[in-house]
Amino acid sequence: MARFNKMRMLPLATGIALALGSTGASALSLQQAYEAALKNDPAYQAAVQVNAAGRENRVLGKSALxxxxxxxxxxxxxxxxxxxxxxxxxxxxxxxxxxxxxxxxxxSLEALAKYKQGVAQSEYAEAVLDSQSQEVIMRVSGAYFEVLLKQYNVALAEIERDTYLEQRNVNDFLYKKGEGTRTDMLETQSRLHAAEAQLLEAKDAQVTAEDALAGIVGGEVGQLDTLRGDFRATSSGLMSFEDWKASALAQNPDVRALEKNVEIARQEINKQRSGHLxxxxxxxxxxxxxxxxxxxxxxxxxxxxxxxxxxxPIFNGGAVSALSRQAVANHEKAKADLQAQKDKVTTELRKNYNQLVSSVSRIEAHEKSVESAKLLITATEQSIKGGVRINLDLLNAKRQLYTAQRDLALARFGYLLANLRLKAAAGVLTAEDVRLTAAYFN
Missing domain, CATH: 2.20.200.10 (Outer membrane efflux proteins (OEP))
Known part of the structure; x- marks a missing residue:
């Protein structure tokens, strides 16, 4: 066993430094990524221009009077x-x-309907912009967390590959001593090839995630901030679900936009019926x-x-009646769309509320798993010094630690996203929430 301990230990995964280590001064923070997205994200900029165009409907409607x-x-x-x-x-x-x-x-009932419709169209555009303002927070946060999670996956894939490399060395040694089999060598070699393929896939996924974030912020992302070691999740002070639901139905921008859409459709009915007056x-x-x-x-x-x-007006070939019936149908559709959106928001709210509450216990469990994995590494290192364990055992212990750290990060990112999504569904997500979320990183 002592001879195994003298074997050269292969280099450990370097990628974990990106996922777990501290970043330099040039690291891109979540706050900086959000501010860059406001300036460079094409989807948000398009929404800004749509809102600018929509505001003019108020003036256009008023002009009819x-x-x-x-x-x-x-x-x-x-x-x-x-x-x-x-x-x-x-x-x-x-x-x-x-x-x-x-x-x-x-x-002129037509002019009055145009005015009310223009006001509703302007308010609809404002609600859509509010929705996009929340959406850009969710997209940049989700993309930011995704890059960090992919870094954990790369680190885990690297230690997985290194473990099988060390396993192959052990198999070769045992085979030469007549204590191993050819089958063990082939099995390890097969797993090593699979681990190398998974490592390549993990690196490709990381590049893809970085490109997605770069597209939102409008430039190369470089290194990112990582989660603080003193990260603490809590659900204390959380409002009841009914309070969140009431806020969502009153303030959710997508619900507000569809409420304005119902009003737009109602005024379209009045506008078309005015053709008889x-x-x-x-x-x-x-x-x-x-x-x-x-x-x-x-x-x-x-x-x-x-x-x-x-x-x-006396007769217009039946066009007024047809347009009125068409407007009524569109009004009914708008009301159905509004109800569907309310149901969707309520469902998403319930899901994120439950996830936020359960994430606290989930994070605590993963934190204990990480601590246990660290203790296992310490014990394994002592066993190696005593000649009881070998380097392969240490790699297996580190693989268990990296897996636990990846799962802990996934739970923490899920907690942060659930918190942001809950506020977005309730219509209260603001730039201040980005600042508070960024405080979990350093």
Whole structure:
């Protein structure tokens, strides 16, 4: 056994330094990643521009209630002939006309519906932006955690490979001493090849995760902050599920957006039905004409008029009725979409609430597993010095530690994400929550 202890111990996984070690001053923090995403994430920037466009609907809707002023000018060269007493005489002249008209709606249900619809469309755009503001927090946090988790997976895959490399050395030694079999050597070699393939897959997955994060923050991510050693999870002070549900139904931006969509559809019904109703406008006109007709050659006229104009629709080929029925159907669909979204939010809220509560116990269990694995390594190292254990036993113990640390990190990331998702579902996720989450890292 002592001869085994003299065997050269293969290098341990270097990737664990990325997953468990402290980072340098140039490491990208979660807060920095979030701030970069606000500036560079194309999905969020698109939402900002959509909101900017949507805000104009308020102005557009209001314009239907405000007066419109139009102007017109015309100048025509007229070539005419006049017959007098059997003689034809040419009569050429130039006519001019300039008119300014003001029109103010006095009674128009269509204009009122357009105004209310424009307000609802503007508020819909604001709710969508609120949703995207929360979404960018979730995407950058999820991508950030995913990179860190992939680093743990790479480290675990490396120690897995190193374990089988050491196992192969032990098998070769035993075979040469006549204490091992060819079958053991082939079995270990097969597992070593599989471990090498898993290591390559783990590294590829890490690169993919880094590329996903880079696409959100708009640049190379480099090294990231890692979880603090004094990480503590707690569910104390957590509101009841019913309180979270009430907050979600009142403040969830996706629910609010669909509520505005229902209002938009309702006003569309009013707008289309107004096609059956009269419209009353106040009209004021100021105009000047010169040689307007043949009988008014060389005569200038100034016209000033104010009055009320009544427009009464009679028949439009059935279009008004068809558009009204179409609007009613769309309104019913909008209400169904709203209810479906409320059900979805409630389900997601329940899932994340339960996960947040259970994560505390799960994290505590994994922390105990990590401590036990560390004690096993210490005991194995002492056994190696005493000639009872070999380097392969130490590698197996370290593989158990890396597995426990990976599982602990997964539970902690799950806790942080569940907390963020719970607040997002309740519609209360803000940049302050990013700062609080970033405090779990160093």
């Amino acid at each position: 405000l007066p419109t002023v139009s102007g017109a000018f015309s100048a025509n060269k007229n070539r005419t002939t006049v017959e007098r007493l059997g003689k034809t005489e040419p009569q050429d002249y130039t006519s001019r006309s300039a008119t300014v008209q003001l029109r103010q709606p006095l009674f 009269p419209r009353v406008d106040f009209v004021g006109t100021y105009g000047q004409t010169a040689s307007e007709t043949l009988s008014l050659i060389n005569q200038d006229q100034t016209i000033r008029s104010i009055g009320v104009q009544l427009n009464v």
